[in-house]
Amino acid sequence: MAGHNFLFVSMDAALITDLAWQIHEEGHDVKYYIEADSDGEIGDGFVPKTDDWRAEIEWADVIIFDDIWVGDDIGTGELAQDLRERGKAVVGGTPNTDRLEADREYAMEVLEDHGVNTVEHHVFHDFAAGIHHVEEHPAPYVIKPLGEVQNVKRLLYVGNEDDGSDVVDVLRAYEKAWGHRMKGFQLQRKVEGVEIAICGFFDGERFIDRVNFNFEHKKLFPGNIGPSTGEMGTSMFWAGQNRLFQETFGKLEDWLAAEGYVGSIDLNCIVNETGIYPLEFTPRFGYPTIALQEESLESSTAEFFYDLAHGDDPDPSVHGGYQIAVRIVLPPFPFDDEKTYDENSRNAAVVFETASRDGIHIEDAKRVDGQWRVAGENGMPLVVTGKGDTMQAAREQAYGRIDDIVVPNLYYRDDIGERWIAGDGDRLLAWGYLGP
Structure with a gap:
């Protein structure tokens, strides 16, 4: 492949x-723009x-946006759409696809309008109304903040009590602590089963044949306990x-074709026998997916x-087994504490005990x-990956590589x-979801 320019x-x-580094290492010209001064x-x-x-737009053969956010507002979809109308090849969304993440009720409406099954859900802009709903319809619910504060991952709460009493308590606490910022929230009926994310790559007209199925690990500590983070690691495989x-x-x-969407799009689901x-x-x-x-x-x-980006029928070759990624973090992740970060993590050296990267x-x-x-400011320096014919082999490779990394105060x-090995894979197979 001849060299190309990636922005x-x-x-x-x-x-x-x-991703920018990987493509640069493959011999292509890369330029990277970062808006946030802290990063x-x-x-x-x-x-x-x-x-x-913007000065590099004409230089670029491909422009890649990494997220939907422009500061505190969604907006990269509009930028990407404008660039496509100017004839540029762009990996990025549209205003409507940005809304799929920022507006949870809109996302459910899109699914329902196209015949996709959804779990019971309700949006509230008043804490008292949400509390009243739980008390009138007792059940375990998931609290999902809406708008800007949905990026504060620790605010997502998964209820445990059958009568919803813990959800009521959390909503009352959120009203006191976050009522000035949390302008709305979705209550989603909790469903038991296997949590799996379906990830497709869309080229503006269609999905590529290979589909990525991944399993997020969002809690900070092993055993899926502790505060929610963006994500602490991922296990996955590719299939048809x-x-x-x-x-x-x-x-x-x-x-998605009518929207002209280009890029990765992921739908996190709960799957069970029904x-x-x-x-x-x-x-x-x-x-780190x-x-x-x-x-x-x-x-x-x-x-x-x-x-x-060009809609040229991408046909990648992918590893046929299993893969895992482990995020390496430092204090005070996932919290913000400048003093702790300065004392423990800022400019810390990353030392490798082998020559291999x-x-x-x-x-x-x-x-x-x-x-x-x-x-930066967040304490997330590295992601370490492994792959193998089995999930256990992938785990052994990834954690073996971590053993060769030395960073003071690191944790992961x-x-x-392990969830796949402990039964998630068997359940998905028994329920008939993992056919060709």
């Missing part, structure tokens, strides 16, 4: 550094930067357009995204005079992939 754009936090040093020494992404795909994204293909119940969309790259997807591509990453992916990292160091979950 990466982070209109909020710097998230897409690793400006992320990627230094790994990828070339630009201070003015099976029943899980056909009953969800298969029904949305025409809608059906598939979508929970929420991620109409963008997932993190994209690092794991890169690792599992056995053909050129740059060629895949070039073909995807296989399976090592960067998030909040920089390279200074050849030394890898922690960058040591159970990524």
Whole structure:
């Protein structure tokens, strides 16, 4: 593949550094723009930067947006749509696909309008009304904040009590502590089963044949306890357009084509013996999922995204087994505490005990005079991946690689992939979801 020019754009936090680095390492010209001043040093020494992404538009053969957010507002979908109308090849969304993540009620309406099954859900803009609903219809619910505060991951609450009493208590506490910022929330009836995310890559007209199925691990501690984070790790595999795909994204293909969407789109679901119940969309790259997807591509990453952006029938070769990614974090992640970060994590050196960097992916990292160091403000320097013919083999490779990394005060979950081994895979197979 001849060299091409790739422009990466982070209109909020710097998230897409690793993909930019991978494509740069494959020999292509890359420029990376980061809007947030606090993240400006992320990627230094790994990828070339630009201070003015608009000045690079004509230079770029492909423009890639990493998220839907422009500061505190959604907006990259509008930017991507405008660029496509100017004839540019863009990986990114549209105003309507941005809404799938930012407006949970709209997302459910899109699913229902296209014949996709949904779980019972209600949106409230008043805490008293939400509390009254739970008291009138007692059951376990999931609280999902709406709007800007939905990015405060620890506010998502999964109820445990059959009468909903714990949900009522949490809503009352949220009203006192967050009522000035939480302008609305969705109550979603809790469904038991296997949580699985269906991830497809859309080229503006259709999904590619290969579908990514992944399992998020959002809680901070092993055993899925502690505060919610963006994500502590992912296990996954690739398959064809099976029943899980056909009953969800298969029904949305025409809608996405009408939108002109290009890129990764993910639908997190609960699956059990009675059906598939979508929970929420991620109409963008997932993190750290994209690092794991890169690792599992056995053909050129740059060629895949070039073909995807141009609608040139992308046909990537992917690893046929299982893969896991483990996020390496530092204090005070997932919380914000500048003093703790300054004392424990800022500019910390990342030391490798081997020469190999296989399976090592960067998030909040920089390279200074050849030394890898922690960058930014969030304490998420690395993602470490592994793959194998079985989930256990993938786990052994990933955690073996982590053993060769030295960063003072690092921590991570040591159970990524265990849910699959403990029975999730068997249940999905028994319920008939993992056919060809």
